[in-house]
Amino acid sequence: MAGHAADEHPHGADRLCEAGDRVYSRAVRRGRVPREDAEPVPCLLELALLHPDPDDMDWLVPTSPQEVMTRLLRGVYDEVSASQRRMGSAVAAFEWYAGLDSQLASSAMADRSAIRVLDGLSRIQAAMDEATQACTTEVLTVQPGGIRPEHELTEGLHRALALRGRGVRMRDLYTHVARHGQGLLNYLELMGDAVQARTLDEVIDRLILFDRTVAFIPANADRTLALELRHPALVGFLATVFERLWRLAIPLTAPLPDTGIEGISNREQSIAALLAEGHQDAVIAERLGISVRTCRAHIARLSETLGAASRTQLGVRIAQVGLDGPPRPTGGGGAGGVGSVGGALTLPDQESRSVR
Known part of the structure; x- marks a missing residue:
């Protein structure tokens, strides 16, 4: 019954229903009311506005209005305190999420700097000049294609000479076809033992690595777009690829292995x-x-x-x-050979694919 009555009187002590107001007011005036008078308004008992008379359980005595007011004020105070606590928690949560947001922004900035798109030959050349100036130890390059035109080799000569002057060691990978280019041979003689060069039947697309901290690769077919990579995992992966190709390659000064089949080059x-x-x-x-x-x-x-x-x-x-498998190089484990850096440090221009 109490539950049914409570559904009919959904209110608190701060705002009594009309029936509850009449019964409670009568109890205050008279000092008590019969229990049966409160049966239609069980909310008065539920809100502790009426309670049994200890001298006669058939009667109910009222809680004093002053105590009710004190109770109401305490409830309001508790609600305000709870609201303040919730506000404090919300502010703390906001600050925490704001901190995460700034970390995300910093991470995003780091990611953007780890992979940078270079649009246009001038931006590519400027970025490579900057990497060349900062390089102190090693340059690794992969140069696909055939014979390199002399103008391409000349374009990167200033970088190669600057690196050689600082004692930077350089290693270059070319295709076997590049062996027939006189321009490349001229660069080999000019650079001396500052660089090593090896060749393979085929290599990956163009790659230039400085100090194993920054790498450049083409981003489109005509090489007017390039990627500057500084993410350690990406650069490390590319360096590993280079080293594995290097172990398979043949020093430029060593002859290519014989096929073992007469008349087959x-x-x-x-x-x-x-x-x-x-x-x-x-x-x-x-x-x-x-x-x-x-x-x-x-x-x-x-x-x-x-x-x-x-x-x-x-x-x-x-x-x-038995020509349906890859060639088996016999001289790829050598430590040396001389190489060219002038042509190695020119990423944008497309190489000639003709053999003369």
């Missing part, structure tokens, strides 16, 4: 392996740094040497003589 062996993988002529030419025309000339010689009358037959002959 090292380059034709590489072309045969890529043909066996199903690559088209244009893809093979790009990966080896030669022109498509040169690539097709080598394929024609392969067909003639192996006695193949068609591309399908050529694939069968390549597998029969």
